Amino acid sequence: xxxxxxxxxxxxxxxxxxxxxxxxxxxxxxxxxxxxxxxxxxxxxxxxxxxxxxxxxxxxxxxxxxxxxxxxxxxxxxxxxxxxxxxxxxxxxxxxxxxxxxxxxxxxxxxxxxxxxxxxxxxxxxxxxxxxxxxxxxxxxxxxxxxxxxxxxxxxxxxxxxxxxxxxxxxxxxxxxxxxxxxxxxxxxxxxxxxxxxxxxxxxxxxxxxxxxxxxxxxxxxxxxxxxxxxxxxxxxxxxxxxxxxxxxxxxxxxxxxxxxxxxxx
Amino acid sequence: xxxxxxxxxxxxxxxxxxxxxxxxxxxxxxxxxxxxxxxxxxxxxxxxxxxxxxxxxxxxxxxxxxxxxxxxxxxxxxxxxxxxxxxxxxxxxxxxxxxxxxxxxxxxxxxxxxxxxxxxxxxxxxxxxxxxxxxxxxxxxxxxxxxxxxxxxxxxxxxxxxxxxxxxxxxxxxxxxxxxxxxxxxxxxxxxxxxxxxxxxxxxxxxxxxxxxxxxxxxxxxxxxxxxxxxxxxxxxxxxxxxxxxxxxxxxxxxxxxxxxxxxxxxx
Numbered sequence: 001x002x003x004x005x006x007x008x009x010x011x012x013x014x015x016x017x018x019x020x021x022x023x024x025x026x027x028x029x030x031x032x033x034x035x036x037x038x039x040x041x042x043x044x045x046x047x048x049x050x051x052x053x054x055x056x057x058x059x060x061x062x063x064x065x066x067x068x069x070x071x072x073x074x075x076x077x078x079x080x081x082x083x084x085x086x087x088x089x090x091x092x093x094x095x096x097x098x099x100x101x102x103x104x105x106x107x108x109x110x111x112x113x114x115x116x117x118x119x120x121x122x123x124x125x126x127x128x129x130x131x132x133x134x135x136x137x138x139x140x141x142x143x144x145x146x147x148x149x150x151x152x153x154x155x156x157x158x159x160x161x162x163x164x165x166x167x168x169x170x171x172x173x174x175x176x177x178x179x180x181x182x183x184x185x186x187x188x189x190x191x192x193x194x195x196x197x198x199x200x201x202x203x204x205x206x207x208x209x210x211x212x213x214x215x216x217x218x219x220x221x222x223x224x225x226x227x228x229x230x231x232x233x234x235x236x237x238x239x240x241x242x243x244x245x246x247x248x249x250x251x252x253x254x255x256x257x258x259x260x261x262x263x264x265x266x
Numbered sequence: 267x268x269x270x271x272x273x274x275x276x277x278x279x280x281x282x283x284x285x286x287x288x289x290x291x292x293x294x295x296x297x298x299x300x301x302x303x304x305x306x307x308x309x310x311x312x313x314x315x316x317x318x319x320x321x322x323x324x325x326x327x328x329x330x331x332x333x334x335x336x337x338x339x340x341x342x343x344x345x346x347x348x349x350x351x352x353x354x355x356x357x358x359x360x361x362x363x364x365x366x367x368x369x370x371x372x373x374x375x376x377x378x379x380x381x382x383x384x385x386x387x388x389x390x391x392x393x394x395x396x397x398x399x400x401x402x403x404x405x406x407x408x409x410x411x412x413x414x415x416x417x418x419x420x421x422x423x424x425x426x427x428x429x430x431x432x433x434x435x436x437x438x439x440x441x442x443x444x445x446x447x448x449x450x451x452x453x454x455x456x457x458x459x460x461x462x463x464x465x466x467x468x469x470x471x472x473x474x475x476x477x478x479x480x481x482x483x484x485x486x487x488x489x490x491x492x493x494x495x496x497x498x499x500x501x502x503x504x505x506x507x508x509x510x511x512x513x514x515x516x517x518x519x520x521x522x523x524x525x526x527x528x529x530x531x532x533x534x
Contacts, residue, residue, distance in 0.1 A: 148368035151335050152382035152429075153357045162385070166372045 033213040042217030049202065053221060056198040059118045059187045060225070066119070067126030067183050068176055075134025075175070076168075089135065096128045101189060108194050118195065122186030126179040133175020137168040169240055177233050184229060188222055282348055283313035283436030283469035285334065290343035292329055292495075303329050305494035307343070311471065311486075313436065316463055318472045318484035322530055326495025327473045331441050334471060335362045347437055357382050361430030365442045367422035369414040369429075376401065376410035379428045400428035403462060420451040427462065440472045444479070452476075453511070456483055460509060477523045477530075482509055489526055491533035498529050 015035065021027045022034040029037070042049055078084050078092075104121050111117040141164060149163045191200025203218035292304040304326040311317050319327040332338040333345055336355040345352050347359050369378045379397040388396075401410055404424040414422055423443055430438055440459075444452045456479060463470055474480055480487050481503055489499040501522060505513055513519050 142368075144364055144366055144368045145370060147337065148362070148364055149381075149385075151337055151355050151357070151360075151362040152385060153355050154385050158385055162381075163370070166370070169372075 030210065030212050033216055037213045038216040038220065041211075041213035042220065045214065045217075049199075049217065049221065052197060052199045052202045052218075055115065056187060056191065056200070056225075059115050059122065059191075059198065060184055062115075063119045063122035063126060063183045063187060064180060066123035067179050068130055070123070071127045071130025071175065071179055072134050072172060075131040075172075076138055078131070079135035079138030079168075080164075085135070085139075092128060092132060096132065100125055101193075104190050104193060107190075113194050113196055115197075118187050118190045118198070121190045122183045125186035126181075126183035128179075129182060130172075130175045130179035133178070134168065134172050137171025137175070138164065140171070141167045166240075170237075173233065173237050177230075180229055180233065181226065184222070184226055283467075284346075284348060285309070285311040285437065285469060285471070286344075286346040286349075287311075287330075287334075288344045288346070290330070290333065290340045290345060292326065292333065292338070293341040302494035304340075305496050307490075307495065307497055309488060309497065309500075311469060313469055314467050316460075316470045316472065316483060316485045318474060318480040318487050319490060320474060320477060320480045320487060320526060320530070321490030321495070322492045322533060323475075324495075325490040325492040325533075327490050328441055329495070330490075331362075331439050331471065331473050334437075335360055335439050337362075357386075357433045357435060359435050360437045360439060361433060361435040363423070363426050363430045363438065363440045363443045365445050367414070367419075367426040369422055369425055371414050373413070374410060375406065375412050375414070375417065375425045378414070378425055379410075379432050381429065382433055396432055397428070400432040401425070403431065403465065404428045405458060418451075419447050420455055423447065423455060424458070427459070431462075431466065431468075436469060438468045438470050440470065442473050442475065445475065452479070457509075459483065460507075464507075477526050478514065480526065481505075481519055481522050482514065487522075487526060489529045491529070498533065499526070501525065 018032070018035045022029050022032050022037075033041075078088050100121070103124075104117070107117040107120050111120055145163055145167065146159055149159050154162065187198070188200040188203075191198035192204040193200075195201045199218050199221050203215050203222075206212075206214035206218065287307055287309040290304060290307045291302070293300050293302055295301070307326075307330060309317075319330065321327050329338065333340050334347070334352065336352045339353065347356075352359065369375075370381065373381065376394070376397045379400050380393040383393045383396060398407075398410065401407060404427050406421060406424050406428065409417065409421065409425075414425070417425065426443070427438075430440075443459075444455050447455060459470075460483060472480075472483060484503050487499075487501045487503060488497055489501070490496065491498045503522060505518060
């Protein structure tokens with residue numbers, strides 16, 4: 001059996017179990033409401049979930065722009081200039097190890113419990129890995145490539161646009177993948193902690209009244225968001241970083257050239 | 267393919283490609299101290315010659331090559347190519363082939379070859395035509411659409427040579443281009459390089475660690491010593507061309523190689 005078919009079967013089996021286990025009473029509905037009752041709960045309150053989704057998507061969108069834009073910009077700067085690197089990198093690296101969620105209550109004091117505090121928190125949360133990955137991506141560019149470009153007469157701008165940028169894309173994208181995922185986590189978690197709107201808020205509110213189907217409907221929405229984000233990143237990766245995927249066809253051997261294709265061109 | 271009218275053949279005019287290195291020195295700073303990397307190097311290379319630089323590690327042969335490429339400036343002395351000083355990279359006069367083919371992994375083989383032309387805004391059609399011609403010259407016709415990671419080590423170096431030749435410079439500099447290849451590929455590539463050289467009439471300056479490769483390829487072998495880098499010997503290689511595998515085991519070949527080896531053992 002092909003791995004992809006097997007993967008699909010496993011997913012289908014899990015979905016089936018989600019429906020069967022609560023229905024047969026093997027798992028109480030309070031712990032795990034069946035898939036159908038979760039979906040029903042979601043659809044009957046579609047308006048409420050839709051509004052919450054809009055709030056959450058707005059917060060995720062703005063935070064994503066701050067985290068990724070700022071992370072790439074500052075990462076590129078720090079990666080290419082040695083002096084700021086020495087100053088900033090150790091700080092950023094240790095900041096990355098701090099559980100930033102402890103700052104969230106402070107943000108609510110400064111910015112209120114509306115969207116602003118979530119955006120501030122999620123932006124910082126997603127910013128750090130994006131910046132670190134970009135800086136690493138710029139630093140690890142093969143200096144031979146830059147030397148080769150210089151030997152061909154490339155100006156500084158040409159080297160930046162035609163060498164540094166494309167060379168850094170794969171590492172930057174892997175940073176975006178982590179940073180973006182953290183932005184979603186940051187928004188949802190902060191909504192669950194202190195807030196008055198958004199999916200996280202709904203999940204948290206329905207939890208306090210032990211309404212499991214509605215809790216799980218919210219969980220499903222967050223899941224869908226994460227899957228969509230992942231698909232988007234994959235799409236971008238396919239678009240602009242084909243060269244990173246190591247699986248494209250077998251490597252040619254020198255015999256390829258030796259047999260037939262190799263005729264003196266003179 | 268029908269050759270386009272605006273494509274110049276990869277053959278330099280007969281007088282171009284002369285290199286004059288006059289009393290060149292190179293000093294660099296390491297831990298606040300001046301280190302003399304090259305001292306009073308003078309060398310005259312006639313157009314169309316195949317010159318190989320050999321010497322122990324740290325003799326500055328790669329440094330000398332970087333200066334010929336305009337990627338470094340000599341601290342003293344002058345370097346003339348085609349009779350005018352070289353003060354910055356000038357792809358019209360000098361093409362460079364590096365050790366690790368240094369191809370851009372995100373570009374196809376032909377886009378890599380076109381790269382130096384794209385930098386100067388040559389039109390797409392002309393670029394493509396010249397890249398195709400250069401790839402054909404190095405025996406890679408039909409491989410243009412592949413990415414570097416789909417090519418073998420030898421093929422990558424062929425692409426790199428094509429890239430060095432695509433602007434048709436009279437001088438081709440090669441910094442240990444075959445060092446990362448296996449023995450068999452290395453031999454094949456040596457013969458290929460000689461074929462390309464004979465077809466284009468370029469002046470080639472070639473740096474290598476392999477004495478066999480040096481004698482096999484060169485018209486003239488320049489032996490350098492370490493700290494500071496100086497020229498200690500210049501050998502004309504009188505072996506007839508085309509060079510053949512059988513020459514490797516001949517007496518003339520071994521005595522030339524031995525002479526180089528004695529210099530290197532002494533100065534290392």
